[in-house]
Amino acid sequence: MDFFFNPQAVALVGASAKRTGANLVHNLKQGYEGEIYPVNPNYQELGGLTCHPSLAQVPGPVDLAIALVPARFLPQVLKDCGAKGIRGVMIQSAGFAEVGTEGLALQQECLSIARESGIRLWGPNCMGLVDVYNRRFFTFMHPYITEVLNHPGRISLVVQSGMLSAAFLPETVDRRSIEVNKVCSIGNKCDVDECDLLPALIEDETTGAIGLYLESLPRGRLFLELAAASPKPLVVLKAGTSQRGARAALSHTASLAGDARLTLGLLQDAGVHLANDFHHLIDLCRSLATSKDLSRGSRVAIMTFSGGSGIVTCDLLEQRGMEVAELSAQCLEALQEVYPPWMPPANPMDIYPAMEQVGRMKAFHAAARAALQDPQVDLLMIHHFIGLDDEDLDLARLKQMADETGKALAFWGIGFEGPARKFRIEAERLGIPVYSELTRAVDCLAAAASWQGPRQPGPLPVVPPRDTRPAEPVASGARVSLDEFASKTMLAGWGLPMVPELAAQTLEQAREAAVRWGYPLVLKGLMPQVVHKSELGLVEPEVNGPEQLAEAFERLQEKLKGQGRVLVQPKVRADYELIVGYLRDASFGGCLMLGLGGLLTELVPDVAFTLAPLKPGGAADMLSRLKASDLFQGFRSLPPVDLEALADLLARLGQGAAASKEVEQVDINPLLISNGKPVAVDATVILTQPPHEDETA
């Protein structure tokens, strides 16, 4: 990808003296030090540079071309690029897949030409690359950006939306004074996608955190592997999470997964931070870009000029799982020296009375020093009103003090716009985040404090060029759900712990179950293709003696009308129930799901996801992400869940399902936890093609 980020020479195909074509020439000249070759037969010269009638006539070697000509000319441009030996082309023109089937066909044609010529395509329908650090503005955006983006920050972005680069970027810089490093606008991403760009940004020393706005994740599994190995924090805003497009639900696993829940759950599993909207994305990024400082711990000292904002901050910290630090005796003593006698020092440190007593800056610095030197404090959060008083804080000195004591610093700053802007820029450049809303501040600080480095440390996976052949039509082979007995026979074969059971054709056989396991028993009627048995009255949940057994057996036989068998199991007494599932996803491959079971969780789902096969520690990770995670550690004198047994079950499920190509979904519901041990009580396996009778019966 280096020819996109560090080209030796750039050809601008479609440069002109007007509008976007002129912007392109202008922007390239604002810092790019390689050769710039405008190409356009209608001009001799553009912006003081010689303009060439065609690519063939460009004198020197070229490794990157930026194309901004009407879409229909692109196939020829790409052929010319190939002939010129150009390695990368950014197509910034629109008129491709986004305008319908004709545009899509044109896009596919371009892609084929590029593949044949060994060219990587960036775009089309994109804004290209803005690299503030190296002052490379490979884009037709308004030249305004080359003026305002005059200082690199530590945030780099990959965005699949023109808005984010063309409109949101100026807003971010102008109104929020947030500085970025690199912005990659990848548009339709017909070839180069987020997976291609991530390694370059991860390896870029001047980038601290990476934010991505994504509408699709064509190489989902690869993306997760890159994210899990990234030593830099990633933030993703995933668009298109509404239910409209959710697949039809054949199993609980698919229904609980939905498209969005699966994607978001897997991103979390890979250690990715999730954003709700564009501003949240940027705020998370700037916090995480300084996370080396912020992730030192979650014990927060609050220094404020207002009792009210101190209390609200405590409330918010507790909601987000942060801790209001218990100040040490030494810190409290130091505070007492500047506090008025009537005021007992505490956290939040309300220093307003101290300011009145000993002067504003003296109180401020004394309290800040006391908190930063306190071994029971990880982070000092300062509430500050900017711009009413002209005495300036010495932010550099404050940061130095924090660095010396190994502590983190953050500001909640309110006040007047002019001074606030100056303050924000100065602080952020020093690596001190400044927030304007308290809730956002605590949200970002909690995200940063939770960042513990890569989930799967190690070398980044190698990113192959994307397979851009048009997707093969989905096999129309019917989905078949195995009945409970067949499903569990398969799962038992993989070594999963199952409730014992027998399939009875006659009452005589059913009675044998009573002899083996005693009462109470559970009876279920098995009918081909019926998954939701209880809704058809095919479950007898508790049979307590020989008479009830005979009655229940007869009731079921009547319903089955000779079309099925009766399954007989001992009733398992459980402490609680889980649901476990496997799902083969087009983008992510095999995925495992673990969640709370029971009726309520269909209404208020509590599920976690990970990639199959299960990673070491993966079961514990998933459990810890459930809202009810305390349940599994021995809540209310329940026996804690046997984590090893649960991990073993999930590992076997992942391996077994992966090994048989035709397994598309597995639903173990419920998985009961009895004295800490998991046991599968009901299960459904869904196959993409009918298995042979003898494999499952």
Place this chain on the structure above:
Amino acid sequence: MDFFFNPQAVALVGASAKRTGANLVHNLKQGYEGEIYPVNPNYQELGGLTCHPSLAQVPGPVDLAIALVPARFLPQVLKDCGAKGIRGVMIQSAGFAEVGTEGLALQQECLSIARESGIRLWGPNCMGLVDVYNRRFFTFMHPYITEVLNHPGRISLVVQSGMLSAAFLPETVDRRSIEVNKVCSIGNKCDVDECDLLPALIEDETTGAIGLYLESLPRGRLFLELAAASPKPLVVLKAGTSQRGARAALSHTASLAGDARLTLGLLQDAGVHLANDFHHLIDLCRSLATSKDLSRGSRVAIMTFSGGSGIVTCDLLEQRGMEVAELSAQCLEALQEVYPPWMPPANPMDIYPAMEQVGRMKAFHAAARAALQDPQVDLLMIHHFIGLDDEDLDLARLKQMADETGKALAFWGIGFEGPARKFRIEAERLGIPVYSELTRAVDCLAAAASWQGPRQPGPLPVVPPRDTRPAEPVASGARVSLDEFASKTMLAGWGLPMVPELAAQTLEQAREAAVRWGYPLVLKGLMPQVVHKSELGLVEPEVNGPEQLAEAFERLQEKLKGQGRVLVQPKVRADYELIVGYLRDASFGGCLMLGLGGLLTELVPDVAFTLAPLKPGGAADMLSRLKASDLFQGFRSLPPVDLEALADLLARLGQGAAASKEVEQVDINPLLISNGKPVAVDATVILTQPPHEDETA
């Protein structure tokens, strides 16, 4: 309260030529048209006004005094005020309850003097009143505010924090360009509190929504009654919701209630909107201030210049229960006229290609008109980039179009600060809210759309002067929890549906239960003062025959060692379980709780509250606020809950508990729902004093 808001003459006790004393005189002169009498023996004249050596020497009648003298002089000032016939005093000095016990004593002394003299006290330790509409600046705040607050908005605030008025207000005006109407800073609120001020603000025609920052709610029940009757929307930021101060949990009800959950739950029940922090409070207020427009429905048309922000908006709308409108055929046709042929019109309406095709303003107005005229649209949300292009939108015309079609309008506006500020002010004055973050926009629009007017329409309750006598020491009478049998006997007496049961001393008596109800049975050992029976092994959850009965009875007798009885009940088969409770709260009085029962809900509580006695519709309201509310309407072919029976149970619980003074808490856990009917299976009543043996046994 009229003498606070509309005084005929104001005395400024402690006015001076310096700092805050000078601010006071200056601020009063910026619009107040009544007489202003500075009082200070050290000056002859202040700010061009005659300064009087004492209140007694002020020539005319005075109805309001603002006191800004050291705290210790206040008792004398109040006596002088009484002698002068002054009705209201705003104490803006600090040094009272907030500085410890001595200050508290001084505050109490002032209060006694005020009561004797018929004076209402506002403050102390407050910033007074800012009334932008009438230009009354009854405050020592920096005179800057009289310059920037030059146009009244429709938001009025009651704040219990100096920060909110002195620091947050300038920020709100300067950086967010949000305009306020009245700000009441009530400080320690030793006498005048939010309940006193609410009626004035509710009746103020120029106020559209009221925001309150509250650290305490001394007259909680009255506040809820005012809120429920308010025809104007209220927003509350309640500080101090963290668990630190939560009371020790004697019952599940108290534990699930916590201090915060109860307060926030009751506020929701009264129709109050809850804010997370200061900016959220203001954003909710400005949205709700235009709620006459916004509450027309929740079908949203999105007009955007960016596919990406359109998709993200859809995601957020769905998360918040709003609807992405299905556009009518007529609307789609109108859009097609300005759209390029390749682009099928849809919602979100991405009008960027149309702008390229027919020009920016033509596309904008055509699409806006089409959406506003669509009968399937309630609200048009416009994404707009402000300030890159100089063509201006005609906001007034747009608003007129919306008014004519009876539709609501809102903007998500990003762009450059200078033009954005101007745009925001113009739009907000027209009653069109402008948001800068998408998540906040959708959150506020959903809140406004949900506002349906007062919960309890009718006249506002009369607000009596607060009983400001020091609270009587809490009675030290021990709390006593009745055992299950005694508790349920009491509840059965109130007419609640209980599971049948008998208390057995002998196995013989227990066998009688089997004869009456058949198996399975449940046996419980009753020990005095034991609430959590199952943790002591005192519950035999399922007894299936005579042998098991004998064994279970013996096991329990062993554990009881002759100290208790054995309770025998038929086992109830339930569809799901609830928890119901009653709680007597110091601030709110009797409260009812309804929540999901079972193990999980202790980890992830799902509960709702209302005041006892139950209002008509109160049970349905509570059910609808539970996260799992779909459960009760016949989810997955379960019989729907019998709402009438549940309401009857709650009404009886509220009445019964209210009628017996000593009942402090009642816990019905679980309340099983069996074929839709509620039946109480276990219960605990907690009394503040021991009842006589014969009342409960």
